[in-house]
Amino acid sequence: MTNNKYKILLVEDDANICTVVATMLESSDYQVILAQTCALAKTLFASYQPDVVILDLGLPDMDGMQFLKFVRQDSLTPIIILSARSNERDKVTALDMGANDYVTKPFSSAELLARVRVALRNYRHSAEEGKFPGGRFKCRDMLIDYDARQVFIGGQEIKLTQTEYNIVALLSEHCGKMMTYSAIVKGVWGYSTEGSTKKLQVNMANIRKKFGARPGETWYITNELGVGYRMNGEEEE
Amino acid sequence: MRKRKIMRNIALSAGIFILAVVFGVLFQKLEVQEHITTVFVFAVFLIALLTDGYVYGVVATFAGMLAINYAFTYPFFILNFIDPANLISAIIMVTVAILTGTLTTKVKRQDAIKMETEKERMRANLLRAVSHDLRTPLTTIYSASSTLRENRRTLTPEQQDAVLKSIQEDAEWLMRMVENLLSITRIDSGRIKIIKTPTVLDELIDSVMNKFRNRYPGQKVRLELPEEIVVIPMDTILMEQVIINILENAVFHAAGMTTLSLKVSTQGKQAVFEIADDGCGINEERIRHILNGSYDDQEERADSRKGNAGIGLSVCATIVKAHGGSISARNRKEGGAVFRFTLDKEDAMDDE
Numbered sequence: 281m282t283n284n285k286y287k288i289l290l291v292e293d294d295a296n297i298c299t300v301v302a303t304m305l306e307s308s309d310y311q312v313i314l315a316q317t318c319a320l321a322k323t324l325f326a327s328y329q330p331d332v333v334i335l336d337l338g339l340p341d342m343d344g345m346q347f348l349k350f351v352r353q354d355s356l357t358p359i360i361i362l363s364a365r366s367n368e369r370d371k372v373t374a375l376d377m378g379a380n381d382y383v384t385k386p387f388s389s390a391e392l393l394a395r396v397r398v399a400l401r402n403y404r405h406s407a408e409e410g411k412f413p414g415g416r417f418k419c420r421d422m423l424i425d426y427d428a429r430q431v432f433i434g435g436q437e438i439k440l441t442q443t444e445y446n447i448v449a450l451l452s453e454h455c456g457k458m459m460t461y462s463a464i465v466k467g468v469w470g471y472s473t474e475g476s477t478k479k480l481q482v483n484m485a486n487i488r489k490k491f492g493a494r495p496g497e498t499w500y501i502t503n504e505l506g507v508g509y510r511m512n513g514e515e516e517e
Numbered sequence: 518m519r520k521r522k523i524m525r526n527i528a529l530s531a532g533i534f535i536l537a538v539v540f541g542v543l544f545q546k547l548e549v550q551e552h553i554t555t556v557f558v559f560a561v562f563l564i565a566l567l568t569d570g571y572v573y574g575v576v577a578t579f580a581g582m583l584a585i586n587y588a589f590t591y592p593f594f595i596l597n598f599i600d601p602a603n604l605i606s607a608i609i610m611v612t613v614a615i616l617t618g619t620l621t622t623k624v625k626r627q628d629a630i631k632m633e634t635e636k637e638r639m640r641a642n643l644l645r646a647v648s649h650d651l652r653t654p655l656t657t658i659y660s661a662s663s664t665l666r667e668n669r670r671t672l673t674p675e676q677q678d679a680v681l682k683s684i685q686e687d688a689e690w691l692m693r694m695v696e697n698l699l700s701i702t703r704i705d706s707g708r709i710k711i712i713k714t715p716t717v718l719d720e721l722i723d724s725v726m727n728k729f730r731n732r733y734p735g736q737k738v739r740l741e742l743p744e745e746i747v748v749i750p751m752d753t754i755l756m757e758q759v760i761i762n763i764l765e766n767a768v769f770h771a772a773g774m775t776t777l778s779l780k781v782s783t784q785g786k787q788a789v790f791e792i793a794d795d796g797c798g799i800n801e802e803r804i805r806h807i808l809n810g811s812y813d814d815q816e817e818r819a820d821s822r823k824g825n826a827g828i829g830l831s832v833c834a835t836i837v838k839a840h841g842g843s844i845s846a847r848n849r850k851e852g853g854a855v856f857r858f859t860l861d862k863e864d865a866m867d868d869e
Contacts, residue, residue, distance in 0.1 A: 368754075386692055478748070481717045485746045488719060495719050495740060496726020503720045505753040 285311040286400060289330035291321040291347060292362065293340050301334070304389045310396070318342035322350055329357075332399050334392075335379070336362045337370060345377060352378040358399035362387075368506040375460045375508065382458065398512075402456035417452045419511070422500055424452050433491065443468065444487050447480070451501060451511040460508040484509065526568040530577055533560050533567075537581065541589050553589045554606040557581040561610050565617035569625070574614035582607045647698065647828065654687035689732070693765070697832045700758050704839050711839050713750035715863055718742065718781060718788065721753060725760045733768055739778035747781070748863040749788055755836045756860075762829040763792045763856045771796025771853060787842075788862045795853035804846045804854075808834040833858075 288310045292298050295316075302312045313328050315321035318341050325333070325347075333351060337344035344361070351357060361374045361382035371382050380402075381395050417424040423432045429445055431438045440448065446468045451459060459467075461477040469476060484503070493499035502510045537560035541553045561581055565574030586603050587594060661680045669677070704711060722742060729738065749756075760779070767777050774796035782789050807830045837844040837858045844858040 386688075478715050481715075481720065482746055482748075485717050485719050495723035495742065496730060496738070498727075502727075503723055505716065505720060505724045505757070506714065 285309060286332065287311045287313060287328055287330040288396065289313045289315060289321065289325055289328065289333045291315045291318070291333065291339065291344070292336040293317070293338070294336070297336075297362075301392065304392065305396070308393055316340075318344070318347045321347050325351060325357075331357065331403065332396055333357055333359045334362060334396070335359055337374065338364075345374065348374060348377050348379060356403070358403045360392075360395050360399055371507055372460050372462075375458055376463060380457045381510070398456040417455070419452070419455065419500060424449060438490050440487065440490060441483075443483055444490070447483055448487060448501075448511075451509060455511045458504065458508055458510045464508065522569065526573055529567055530564045530573045533564050534577055534580060536560070538584060541584070545589060550589060554585060554609075557585055558606075558610050558613055561614045562617050565614045566621050570622065571615060571618035574618045575611070578607075578610045578614045581610055643701070643828065643831075647694065650828075651691070651694065654690050657687040658684050658691075694828070696758060697762070697828055700755055700832050700836060704755070704835055711752045711755065713752060713840070715748045715750050716753050716756075718747040718749060721749070721751075721756060722760075722779070722781070724753075725757050725764075728757065729761055729764055732765075736768055736777060738764065739776055741778065741780040741782075743781060743783055745783075747783060747788055749860050750863060751840060751860060752836075756840070759833045759836050759858070760790070760792070762833050766829060766856075767792065767794040767796065767854070770799070773797055774853065783862065784859075786861055786864070787859045789857065789859050791855055791857045793849065793853060793855040795849075795851070798848040798852065799846060799854040801847060804830065807831050808844055808846060 288305055290298065290301055290305070290312055292301065292314075293316050298314055298316070302314060305312050313324050313330060315324050318339050321335075321339075324330075335344050335347060339347070348359060351359060358380045359378065361371065361379045362385060363371055363374070363382050364385050374382065380399050383392050383395055415426040417426070421434045424430075425432070426449065429449075431440055431445065431448055447464060450464060450467045461480055462472055465472045465476045465480055468480070484501075487501075488499075491499055493501075498512070500511055502512055504510070537556050540556045544550060544553050544556065558581075561574055561577050564577045565571070568574070582603075585606060661684045665672070665677065665680055672680070719742065722740065726738065726740070729736070764777065764779070767774060771777075771794040774794045777794050778792070780791045780793070782791075807827050833856075834844050837860070840860055842858055842860045844856070846854060846856045849855050
């Protein structure tokens with residue numbers, strides 16, 4: 281039985297959530313593979329080679345993190361975490377261990393489907409074309425010229441400092457992936473000190489001002505309080 | 518914390534004792550030595566009253582005894598334990614110290630018990646109100662979903678949609694309620710102080726507005742934020758909840774509202790949040806009651822849906838107070854209500 285639908289491995293132990301999420305995904309034309317336990321998930325991952333993994337962190341047999349580690353040993357398959365509210369630390373750990381994104385329970389179908397689309401697109405992007413073609417990144421009205429280290433919006437150059445540019449460039453290279461504060465700090469400054477998250481946030485506030493973004497309006501970068509930032513891909517609202 | 522308490526007690530005791538000595542010297546100059554003992558008895562009483570436990574009072578007693586014996590009674594500057602007058606004053610002082618210590622400790626303990634009972638009562642009230650309120654949406658969800666499964670064929674698409682809509686709405690209501698309950702447990706659990714992380718105001722508002730817009734796409738909010746970058750130490754999840762609850766309260770209860778606005782300004786070391794609507798206004802008395810933390814379900818019973826407002830706002834008050842801020846609500850002269858709360862902001866930025 282072969283088809284060219286995208287395969288999604290759903291690792292979740294709650295039967296009802298499984299049913300609902302599987303229905304949601306199948307009706308959007310994805311093929312869903314279900315695993316209730318971490319052990320089964322490992323087997324299924326190896327035999328099906330799914331395009332995306334949706335992983336609940338609270339699994340009965342092993343912590344979801346174990347599975348995350350297992351996948352990340354030799355694969356870049358996008359992983360979306362399902363997590364409960366209020367434990368930012370779990371989210372941050374999962375993201376730092378290689379998860380691409382997370383959705384907080386309770387979530388709507390639109391939310392989850394949007395994340396799946398973004399994850400798939402970026403995976404395709406990096407897998408097929410390598411780094412962005414022509415040293416440029418384009419997203420709606422924004423253009424980043426990596427060679428000239430310049431950022432334009434609607435043809436208008438945005439004057440950024442070195443640090444600010446580095447942050448924007450880093451996020452764009454990982455477009456669609458939720459980047460934790462510590463991952464960005466490491467990528468931009470190379471080391472992290474005590475006040476570095478705050479330094480990052482202040483820089484980000486300046487970037488936001490320069491981009492002319494008003495709080496609550498969508499712009500190119502989403503901020504998840506206590507977790508990190510994500511540059512949005514083209515499709516996402 | 519403990520160390521600071523001990524330091525405070527020692528400082529207090531020393532201060533009072535020095536004052537007593539000063540008075541002692543003064544009395545001696547005025548040649549009314551017979552009252553010096555009284556001064557020390559009074560000092561010991563004060564120390565026992567104002568410090569925690571017995572220790573300070575008893576130590577002060579012995580110090581006082583020595584002082585009187587050595588400096589203030591004949592023979593001067595010689596310790597003399599044989600004089601019955603000295604012995605009697607010593608016994609009086611020790612008794613006073615121990616009695617006062619016992620009494621104050623008892624009163625303090627009783628106060629703590631009273632506060633604990635009060636808290637317990639509030640929690641019980643809240644729990645009762647909440648579980649009562651939870652039943653209504655659960656009933657809807659349960660009966661609506663079984664209706665759909667059993668009678669799908671006889672229902673028109675419109676009817677099906679209406680039933681589904683009621684499920685969705687009540688599930689959303691439950692989600693909000695659970696968020697509030699989680700917030701309470703986050704504060705109450707083990708009485709651990711909330712963990713504050715420095716947060717950029719713009720990011721907080723950004724996140725809040727994104728969530729709010731997702732839930733109420735039709736409701737515009739006018740924003741007014743300070744130009745400079747403001748950093749506020751806070752538990753972001755809880756603080757988001759505060760703003761969303763107050764905005765939501767306006768959406769549900771401010772009948773006739775046309776504009777809803779959120780304004781943040783800085784006053785000295787504080788950030789002031791003001792959420793204003795131009796709706797029908799509020800019952801100031803009742804809201805003050807809720808914000809003071811005396812959440813009582815008596816008035817809420819008439820309409821269980823209103824209960825959410827009470828819980829939401831009392832959660833706001835709890836959170837803001839746990840952050841060391843203050844919260845208030847009043848009606849505006851031009852109509853509508855304004856909720857106002859303050860938080861301490863971080864001092865000026867020290868980077869770059």
